[in-house]
Amino acid sequence: MSDNLKATEKLNEFRLKLNEHNDKLVRASQKMIIARSKFAKREVDIEFVKNVEKEYKDVKREFKEITDNSFFAQNAKEAKEKLKSTTKNTKEYWKAFEEYKLAVFIFKESKVAIKDRGHGGQLSKLSDTALKLDNIKFRYREGHPFAVNGVSVEVKHGDYVAIIGHNGSGKSTLSKIIIGVLLPTTGSIEIYGNKVTRNNINMVRKFLGIVFQNPDNQFIGSTVRDDIAFGLENRRVEPSKMADIILESAKKVRMEEFLDHEPLMLSGGQKQRVAIASALALSPNILIFDEATSMLDPKGKSEVKQIMVELKNTREKTIFSITHDMDEILNADKVMVMNKGQLVKFGTPKEILSEKDFLRSIHLDIPFVAQIEEALQNEGMKVSGSANLEELVKNICQK
Numbered sequence: 001m002s003d004n005l006k007a008t009e010k011l012n013e014f015r016l017k018l019n020e021h022n023d024k025l026v027r028a029s030q031k032m033i034i035a036r037s038k039f040a041k042r043e044v045d046i047e048f049v050k051n052v053e054k055e056y057k058d059v060k061r062e063f064k065e066i067t068d069n070s071f072f073a074q075n076a077k078e079a080k081e082k083l084k085s086t087t088k089n090t091k092e093y094w095k096a097f098e099e100y101k102l103a104v105f106i107f108k109e110s111k112v113a114i115k116d117r118g119h120g121g122q123l124s125k126l127s128d129t130a131l132k133l134d135n136i137k138f139r140y141r142e143g144h145p146f147a148v149n150g151v152s153v154e155v156k157h158g159d160y161v162a163i164i165g166h167n168g169s170g171k172s173t174l175s176k177i178i179i180g181v182l183l184p185t186t187g188s189i190e191i192y193g194n195k196v197t198r199n200n201i202n203m204v205r206k207f208l209g210i211v212f213q214n215p216d217n218q219f220i221g222s223t224v225r226d227d228i229a230f231g232l233e234n235r236r237v238e239p240s241k242m243a244d245i246i247l248e249s250a251k252k253v254r255m256e257e258f259l260d261h262e263p264l265m266l267s268g269g270q271k272q273r274v275a276i277a278s279a280l281a282l283s284p285n286i287l288i289f290d291e292a293t294s295m296l297d298p299k300g301k302s303e304v305k306q307i308m309v310e311l312k313n314t315r316e317k318t319i320f321s322i323t324h325d326m327d328e329i330l331n332a333d334k335v336m337v338m339n340k341g342q343l344v345k346f347g348t349p350k351e352i353l354s355e356k357d358f359l360r361s362i363h364l365d366i367p368f369v370a371q372i373e374e375a376l377q378n379e380g381m382k383v384s385g386s387a388n389l390e391e392l393v394k395n396i397c398q399k
């Protein structure tokens, strides 16, 4: 492992420790204030107050030890020495130069982390694997069957993954585990190489955005603009930057003309596009759609699907789409098939659709295009793997 990679990992740990310890410090100081006021009312004796004060002092001392960032200073110093000892203008030199710049950046970040005590910290990407699930199990209650039962999967950054499965197969439960609403009973989750824990879940959430099923449940603001701004205010984005971010995200879903409109007056498809813009404004790396098109009319459905394909084509986001719409899986790079809490298949749409009987056996439909292909195959025509109707027509005409 390179020194900087190790330092980046340490930086994440450093932020988490600061964050955790800051909470401890706040609690200890509150306890002290309460003890003093109780003493004033003669509810406790001076011994009690002294003990609480001592506790506070200990926590404060520990905090000081934790804010020791000499490791990062040392890492930057070593990178500088390495740069000095390298012959100028060689390939090695420029490599050492890049490493040095990164080491300085990490050191500066450690200072920022001390200043904001780990709050508002951003975890760094440690890997190009957007999501890694390792044997995830979850049950809603002790003694109940597992709603998610031993799911392991790896998804790389930039992929569009469709999650399909019969009702009750565990899709929504799995998505709630991924976004950190539910903690798995066993198993581990890594997001961009960061192992998700109870303590860093808030920081991990910054990698994630979600668009839900019901467009009407996602609105808070009185205009589209207010609505997109809401999440930004929550994240304490500088007001001067907001207007640009709002316009940019609205453009990505072609809703820039509607910024002053009232959200409730929009069509279903438009509402979902605004919901996507609100998620995009926070620039998540992973975007999850939980049946985001299921309540829309055909026009709305195709509008939203179109946006999802455009997002996929930028390869800037990793997209998960939970869906009952079998036609949608043709847009995906990979398909996860869930059945009774288990991931029973993971592959390209072509691979998944080559097992039509299996899909039927777990009560899943076959996409319309694939149904036509199947009918043609039964008539002896060799057509397969068309992603949409146009492609199918082309394929037939070539025969």
Ligand SMILES: Nc1ncnc2c1ncn2[C@@H]1O[C@H](COP(=O)(O)OP(=O)(O)OP(=O)(O)O)[C@@H](O)[C@H]1O
Residues within 6 Å of the ligand: 140, 141, 147, 165, 166, 167, 168, 169, 170, 171, 172, 173, 174
């Ligand atoms: N809040 C809950 N409490 C108890 N059991 C639950 C709860 N939510 C879901 N379950 C159970 O967990 C299992 C998985 O449900 P989940 O909602 O994840 O499935 P799903 O694939 O999203 O289904 P659908 O396609 O109907 O949305 C089901 O057996 C369901 O009854």
Ligand SMILES: [Mg+2]
Residues within 6 Å of the ligand: 171, 172, 173
């Ligand atoms: Mg569901």
